[in-house]
Structures are given as structure tokens and as C-alpha cells.
Amino acid sequence: MSTPTRRQVALDINGVDYQRRPLEQESKARDAGAVAWTESNGGHWMVSRHQAVLEGLREAENYSTEKFVKDDGELGGGIMIPTVPFYRYLPNEADPPSWNVYRRSIAPHLSPGSVEKLAPVIERYTTEIIDAMIEAGECDFVMEVGSPITAKVTLHILGLPTDDWYFYASAVHRLFADSEAAGPGIEAVQERLASTIAERRAQPGSGMIDDLIATDVNGAPMSDEDVKDLVFDVIVGGFDTVAGLLAGALQWLQDQPEAKARLLVDDRFLQTATEEFLRFVSPAVGLSRTAKRDYTIGDQMVAEGDRIYFMYRSANRDPEEFTDPETVDLERRPNRHVAFGAGIHRCVGSNLARAIFQSVVRQFLTRVPDYQVVEAEQYKLTNNNAGFARMVMQYSPGQPSTA
Numbered sequence: 001m002s003t004p005t006r007r008q009v010a011l012d013i014n015g016v017d018y019q020r021r022p023l024e025q026e027s028k029a030r031d032a033g034a035v036a037w038t039e040s041n042g043g044h045w046m047v048s049r050h051q052a053v054l055e056g057l058r059e060a061e062n063y064s065t066e067k068f069v070k071d072d073g074e075l076g077g078g079i080m081i082p083t084v085p086f087y088r089y090l091p092n093e094a095d096p097p098s099w100n101v102y103r104r105s106i107a108p109h110l111s112p113g114s115v116e117k118l119a120p121v122i123e124r125y126t127t128e129i130i131d132a133m134i135e136a137g138e139c140d141f142v143m144e145v146g147s148p149i150t151a152k153v154t155l156h157i158l159g160l161p162t163d164d165w166y167f168y169a170s171a172v173h174r175l176f177a178d179s180e181a182a183g184p185g186i187e188a189v190q191e192r193l194a195s196t197i198a199e200r201r202a203q204p205g206s207g208m209i210d211d212l213i214a215t216d217v218n219g220a221p222m223s224d225e226d227v228k229d230l231v232f233d234v235i236v237g238g239f240d241t242v243a244g245l246l247a248g249a250l251q252w253l254q255d256q257p258e259a260k261a262r263l264l265v266d267d268r269f270l271q272t273a274t275e276e277f278l279r280f281v282s283p284a285v286g287l288s289r290t291a292k293r294d295y296t297i298g299d300q301m302v303a304e305g306d307r308i309y310f311m312y313r314s315a316n317r318d319p320e321e322f323t324d325p326e327t328v329d330l331e332r333r334p335n336r337h338v339a340f341g342a343g344i345h346r347c348v349g350s351n352l353a354r355a356i357f358q359s360v361v362r363q364f365l366t367r368v369p370d371y372q373v374v375e376a377e378q379y380k381l382t383n384n385n386a387g388f389a390r391m392v393m394q395y396s397p398g399q400p401s402t403a
Contacts, residue, residue, distance in 0.1 A: 012040035026314035034298035044307035050321035063289035146243030159207015177389035244387025248281035279337035282313035
């Protein structure tokens with residue numbers, strides 16, 4: 001029996017064309033077929049259509065997210081193409097059974113019940129941050145609103161000083177906005193986390209970081225390195241993805257007065273709008289896997305060791321799943337988007353992301369109703385995060401809530 005010919009597509013997810021015209025490039029991938037092979041970046045599969053992405057991600061027994069040393073001594077695997085060698089994303093870059101331990105260690109802090117209890121905290125930080133920018137009449141929404149609110153809430157959950165938000169957020173932001181210059185900031189964050197974990201192991205505080213330090217793994221405490229990688233992934237996974245979602249949604253809403261007014265009073269509309277913005281913006285663009293065995297995705301045979309890029313945003317604009325996918329429909333039902341991925345690695349912070357988004361949208365639209373986006377610059381690292389390097393807004397100056 002002959003081996004099926006690989007379906008090919010000429011597309012580079014790290015190339016200039018993808019950086020400048022990502023949606024056009026993703027449409028090109030879908031047109032080539034649900035699953036196609038590209039020779040770029042050492043060669044890998046691109047899974048671009050909704051059904052194939054959903055099924056492929058759910059078949060966790062067929063793939064690995066862990067990093068490994070290849071025969072040539074180079075590091076391979078992981079969730080990004082090319083492999084990022086500097087640190088591990090945990091639990092995303094772990095397979096069962098270790099994945100089970102890592103995921104269980106952070107999940108309780110991000111459960112629906114835990115997030116519900118955080119509502120006053122989210123509201124308080126949202127008020128504090130808007131108070132700080134509302135008198136100026138102009139702001140970079142990304143680094144003056146979206147990122148600091150998300151950062152402060154995340155650091156609160158971790159049990160780290162919220163006043164340090166910029167130290168962490170600026171490093172993570174640069175990772176996506178200008179990755180070539182991100183090294184020193186990320187190294188500083190890694191060093192700060194390592195020293196903090198050592199201090200907290202000697203003198204415990206309260207928060208997720210302390211619970212991770214106290215976690216038992218096969219009869220022994222979780223290692224400092226594992227704690228650091230888990231905390232780092234919570235930081236990287238949350239800060240700019242939520243900020244990007246907020247920025248993308250507000251950019252679309254600026255000239256939609258009826259939608260803005262309804263979002264403030266209609267809870268159900270706010271919920272369906274949240275899901276539609278998650279679909280349309282797709283802040284997590286896509287992540288990668290490594291095939292553990294020969295198996296089929298769609299109609300293509302994937303070989304053991306092949307790298308696979310699952311395209312979340314492309315799947316969320318698949319016309320076979322979504323009617324008129326290029327149009328924002330804030331009452332879209334059903335809405336089976338894969339903005340948070342699928343399968344065992346589905347984003348553990350999805351409940352928190354929704355809660356922050358809804359709190360910020362309502363308060364921002366109430367207090368800064370006439371904003372206009374005057375400048376928007378998207379990330380350079382467009383195959384991983386759909387956020388903005390900056391988004392400048394102008395608006396009528398307002399009063400702090402404490403004035």
C-alpha cells in the first residue's frame with residue numbers, strides 16, 4: 001500500500017507575510033485543506049480548520065508537549081515553533097502523569113468558585129487603574145489599563161506584591177512585542193521568582209506560590225524549579241492574552257454605541273459578547289505539539305516525531321463551523337470557539353480571563369464612554385499571541401472615583 005502524498009502549503013508562521021497579513025495567511029492554510037505540511041521552520045504540520053483542531057487537540061494520547069533533546073543535541077518539542085529553549089511552560093509543556101500533578105496544583109485557584117470570590121478584587125484593581133489614567137485624556141490602553149489590571153489580579157492570586165506589576169508585565173509584554181530584546185527582562189523575572197520561592201520556602205506567606213511550594217509530588221516537595229516554571233506560565237499565560245482580548249474588543253466597540261449601551265445593562269448579552277470576542281480576537285493564536293506515534297489528523301497521516309501547529313484563530317474563523325465568521329455577532333449561538341484550546345491542555349485560566357474581561361469592559365465603557373483608538377500596533381510574534389504592542393486612545397478627561 002502506497003504512502004499518501006503530503007498535502008503541501010507554502011506558509012511560514014514566523015515569516016514577514018504572516019506577521020503583516022496573518023488572517024490572509026490563515027485563510028490560505030484553510031484553503032489548502034484541514035491539515036497541510038509546510039517546509040518552513042524545519043517542516044511541520046498546520047492544522048487550520050475547526051473540526052480537525054478540535055479532534056486533534058482532544059487526542060492527547062497521540063501527542064507530546066514536552067521538550068526533549070534531539071539526536072543532534074539540539075532541544076526540540078514544546079508548544080512553540082521553533083522550540084523556545086529558555087524555560088518551560090508548566091503544565092502546558094508536560095505530559096501525563098506529571099501533567100496531572102502540575103495541573104491539579106494550580107487548578108483550584110482558578111476554578112469557577114475561586115474566581116467568583118475574586119470579583120471584588122478584580123473590581124477594585126480595575127477602579128484603581130482607571131483612576132490612574134482617566135484625567136489624562138490619552139493613554140496606551142495596553143500598558144496603562146489592560147495589562148496592569150490583569151497583572152495585579154494575577155499577582156494577588158499568586159501571593160506576590162501587586163506593586164511589582166510593571167516589573168513582571170513589561171518583561172512579558174516585550175516577549176511578544178519585541179522578542180529579540182526580551183532576554184534581559186525575562187532573565188530578571190526568572191531570577192526574581194527563584195529568589196522569592198527560596199525565601200517563601202523558608203518563611204511561607206499566602207497565595208498560590210505558597211501552595212505550590214507545599215505540594216507533595218510522589219512523597220517529596222515540589223522542586224523549586226517546577227514551582228518557578230508553573231508560576232512563570234501563569235504570568236505569561238495571563239497578562240497579555242487578556243490585555244489583547246480587551247484591546248481588540250474595545251477597538252471594535254468604539255463605533256458601536258448600541259452594543260456599548262447594551263453591554264452595560266444586559267448580563268446575558270455580555271456573556272455571549274465575551275464568547276464572540278474570544279472567537280473573533282483569539283488572543284491565543286496557536287500552539288504546537290509533537291506526534292508520539294503515527295496517526296491520522298483529518299485526512300493526513302502524521303508520522304511519529306512530526307511537529308504539529310494547531311491554529312486556534314484560524315479554526316475560529318472557519319466558515320464550515322461559523323456562519324459569516326469575519327463578522328462580529330455578539331449574540332452568536334452556538335459558539336464552539338477554541339480560543340482556550342481543547343483537550344487536557346485547555347487553558348486553565350479561562351474562568352479568570354472571562355471575569356477580568358467583563359469587569360473591565362463594563363467599568364471602562366461606563367467611565368470612558370467616548371474613547372477613540374488613534375494608533376494601534378500589533379505584536380511582532382503573531383503566531384502565538386494576537387495582542388498589541390500598543391494601542392493609543394484619546395478621550396474626554398474624567399474624574400477619579402475618589403475625587
